[in-house]
Every structure is written in structure tokens, then in C-alpha cells.
Amino acid sequence: xxxxxxxxxxxxxxxxxxxxxxxxxxxxxxxxxxxxxxxxxxxxxxxxxxxxxxxxxxxxxxxxxxxxxxxxxxxxxxxxxxxxxxxxxxxxxxxxxxxxxxxxxxxxxxxxxxxxx
Numbered sequence: 001x002x003x004x005x006x007x008x009x010x011x012x013x014x015x016x017x018x019x020x021x022x023x024x025x026x027x028x029x030x031x032x033x034x035x036x037x038x039x040x041x042x043x044x045x046x047x048x049x050x051x052x053x054x055x056x057x058x059x060x061x062x063x064x065x066x067x068x069x070x071x072x073x074x075x076x077x078x079x080x081x082x083x084x085x086x087x088x089x090x091x092x093x094x095x096x097x098x099x100x101x102x103x104x105x106x107x108x109x110x111x112x113x114x115x116x117x
Contacts, residue, residue: 027053028064028096028109032081037114044087044116049080050096050109061101067108069093087116 032049033039039046048066056062066075066082069092075082096109 026056026098026107028098028107029053030094030096030109030112033094033112033114035112035114037112038117039087039114040117044085044089046084046087046116047078047081048075048084048094048096050082052098056098062106063099065097065099065105067095067097070095089116091115 029051030048031051032047050064050066052064064082066073066084068084068087073084075084077083091113092115093111093113095111097105098107099105
């Protein structure tokens with residue numbers, strides 16, 4: 001029996017103990033910064049770490065978008081997180097959004113409030 005690439009990926013993920021979810025069933029959580037954190041960086045650099053649970057199937061064409069104060073920001077993927085630069089000093093809110101290949105938002109994390117100092 002031949003498996004498609006997608007079926008093989010799901011079988012491998014299951015064998016490795018990962019469950020692949022459809023994009024709409026995934027849960028997004030911001031792990032860093034934590035709620036009400038203060039970030040000390042004179043240049044306004046920070047990393048937003050996001051967990052998607054269960055992991056997404058990479059073949060679905062979904063991606064993570066970072067929202068700073070409700071607006072899409074360009075965030076460079078950096079290891080397990082997303083690097084933001086030039087964040088102004090003051091109080092902010094950050095969210096992660098799961099978007100499909102057409103740019104439609106499927107799910108959003110709870111907002112996290114933080115202060116850039």
C-alpha cells in the first residue's frame with residue numbers, strides 16, 4: 001500500500017508521539033513574554049515565543065502572524081520564536097494569529113500585556 005506524502009507525515013507524527021491537528025482545531029499560546037512582563041532592551045528588540053498545540057501539519061499551508069497592539073508586524077522567525085525589533089517603550093499587547101495560505105485568520109491567542117522599558 002502506497003501512502004501520500006501527507007498520510008506519511010501524519011503516520012510519522014503519530015509514531016513520534018505528536019498529534020497533527022487541523023488548523024481550526026489548534027490552540028495558540030504565547031509563552032513569552034509572560035503576562036505583565038517588563039522587557040529591558042534599549043533598542044526595542046524582543047522575541048515572542050508561541051506554542052501551537054497540537055502541532056500543525058506543515059502541508060496545510062498555515063502560518064503564524066504576530067500582532068503588536070492589534071496590528072500585523074513583520075516578525076522574523078528565530079528558533080522557537082518570532083523576533084521583533086524597534087518596539088517603542090511603553091505598554092503593549094501582543095497576540096499570535098494562525099492564518100491559512102490565503103491570509104485568513106483561523107484562530108488567535110489570548111493577548112499578552114507587557115511593558116518595553
